[in-house]
Amino acid sequence: MSSPHAIAHPAFRPSVMGKNGVVTSGHHLASQAGIQIMMAGGNAIDAAIATAAALGVVEPQSSGAGGDGFILIYSAKTGTVSAINATGAAPTGATREFYLKRGGIPMKGILSVSIPGLVDGWLVAHEHFGTRPLEDIFAPAIAFCEEGFPLSHKLANSLRGETKRFASDPYTRAVFTNDGQPLHPGDIVYQKDLGKTLRKIAAEGRDAYRTGEIARDLVAFSQSRGGLLTEADLKNHCARIGDPIAVIYKGYTVYETPPNSSGHILLQELNIVENFDLRALGYNTAESIHLMVEAKKLAFADREKYVADPDWVDVPIDGLLSKDYAKERASYIDLERAAIHVPPGIPESVEDTTCFCVADSEGNAVCQLQSIQSGWGSSLIAGDTGILLNNRMTYWHLEKDHPNCLMPGKRVRHTMNPVIVTKDGKPVLICGTPGADTQVQTNLQLVTHILDFGLTPQEAVEAPRWRSLQNPMESTVPHTCEDVLQLESRFPTIACEALARKGHDLRYLSNWGGPGNAQAIQIDPETGTLMGGSDPRRDGYAIAF
Incomplete structure (x- = not known):
């Protein structure tokens, strides 16, 4: 495991080594969340879900409960690799003709939102491979929501470009600005509504997002803004393994x-x-x-x-x-x-x-990608749910003969x-x-x-x-x-x-x-x-x- 190229291209950081578990992710607090779960007796899959939920809090511009994902899992018990598709389809009302009449698919706003699929993927992974209660797994992410976390320089720079847009909407203004002004590195960010949503998911499982109060709130917000999400869209979505x-x-x-x-x-x-x-x-x-x-x-x-x-x-x-x-x-x-x-x-x-990788001492391994599409997704928080919604509709093609042409109920091609x-x-x-x-x-x-x-x-x-x-x-x-x-x-x-x-x-x-x-x-x-x-x-x- 040694490299012959360390002199020609030295790494500025050392590779991190361990015997019991390792988590690599886009934010140290998310990696910490995964390690915390493994140190409490959870396996790599439990740690992956904890890391995923935490990333949606501390790296909100990249992923979260309003997005999609793909998960690869190696199970030491079976010796096999499983793939979980946690991507949502286009809403029932999202037709090619609908968008052509409006000049195309917008990069931001409520009409850029597709059915979020990620949360169901987390829970399918837990059903098949998890060992710890969801309340324990989501606890670190909920703590980051309720107790806050310090804003990194990278995230502050990303927020600066969105401040004007966020200041114009009451939900994003409350979370991602200082009364309409830019947040600065070291400022504490709270997402208490998102913490409540994560608690509901931990308590109610898959139904919370598909048919419960969260689903109804997402649809109500979408419809209040002229969006296309329906209760049937969320109910019919299922992650696939x-x-x-x-x-x-x-x-x-x-x-x-x-x-x-x-x-x-x-x-x-x-x-x-x-x-x-x-x-x-x-x-x-x-x-x-x-x-x-x-x-x-x-x-x-x-x-x-x-x-x-x-x-x-x-x-x-x-x-x-x-x-x-x-x-x-x-x-x-x-x-x-x-x-x-x-x-x-x-x-x-x-x-x-965002991407993260997890491995444990039992031989389990997880690699997961999750996303709200481009930076800050649709730039909309869905009301009191605290969920930042995706802008995945921007991956569709509107040419009739293209294999990735938009159709209601079809899953867009992902990267x-x-x-x-x-x-x-x-x-x-x-x-x-x-x-x-x-x-x-x-x-x-x-x-x-x-x-x-x-x-x-x-x-x-x-x-x-x-x-x-x-x-x-x-x-x-x-x-x-x-x-x-x-x-x-x-x-x-x-x-x-x-x-x-x-x-x-x-x-x-x-x-x-x-x-x-x-x-x-x-x-x-x-x-x-x-x-x-x-x-x-x-x-x-x-x-x-």
Whole structure:
């Protein structure tokens, strides 16, 4: 578990190690909540739910009870990986024609809100794998709501850009401003209404959000603002638990969440990259970066053509993940020249967010992504529920022939994709990141940094990061962007110059300006040592014991 690259790319923080449990998340208080539950006797799944609930309080701009999520769980008891889809569908009244008459889907406001699915996913995970009472699991998050927590510099900066919008609404004004003025680092934030809501969920379980008082309050707020949510929408929503998708990469089994997640992209990228000698190309060289960027382009072209909610679209997932198809797609890569236009292949028919990872001494492991879509979601708190609502409707397409075209009751295509990697049936790596369409790109970098080049989790999450933008394949409306390759300025000049010669249109970010908030845990199968790394680009911290 040692890295040969510590001198070339040192991590500014050490990887955190423990024997009994580790949590890596986007905020130290959320990691603390998960550790607290494990130290009280809970398992990794209990800790994951506690971390998830706490993140919705202390990192409200990224996720929470008004959003969605995907959860991957390795159960030591069964030796299997399960995938939980906790994403909500479009409301019954959300038709393509409705939005076209209004000029499209708005980025903010009540018409950007889809059915929240996350809470039901938490509770399904608890029903199947949890051991501690929900009252205990939600206790840390409730304490952060009722007793308050200090505002970080990162969150204060994010709030500053929303202060004018928040000041104009009584519910957000009361929570996220100081009587209409910006909050400052160190100010204490209280969310007492949200604390009451979490207490109701802990006491009443799944019915609280689907048919109880919380559901009625959400619908009443939506309708008072001209929104589309109905009581039937919430009642009919159910999180789903099922099988993940997976590929074998150099002897490791890499698990992902299936569509409507974009997890297939990472698996396609790995299948394509496996056709080349990545280690021989070198760590963070122009050659290895170019190969991964070109693999990404091929996988994204396939997503745009084939992938959406499999209840509505026939997704050829077996064909997309086959080794033969990957070999065919790999043949399109020119190692000396960047592709400008990348068409989809023909497989055989056979998405601001937060991420956290948890592992315990029993061998259980969890990787979870949850989100309210872009920063601060719809920017609306649903009345006295204290729930900040998502703006996930902005991921829909309105073109009739697009596989991700909006339909009532259909689940939008998501970018979230948690990762679990096993070797000989045991988990050895858990990783993920927020960052919309950059998630599968950052995950590719994390997996190859650790498995191919031997970096530690902390070195992998701190390593210089790239992001490829591909027009018109962005998930968020209007789905267009520049065709560019963005690089953090810490990449070696020699690599950047070589990438430019290969035809990449480069854009430079600040030293730590890359996307995501990556989290990773590596597990030593011989000693059982748990090693965690957390991204310093936001407020992330790993804690172990």
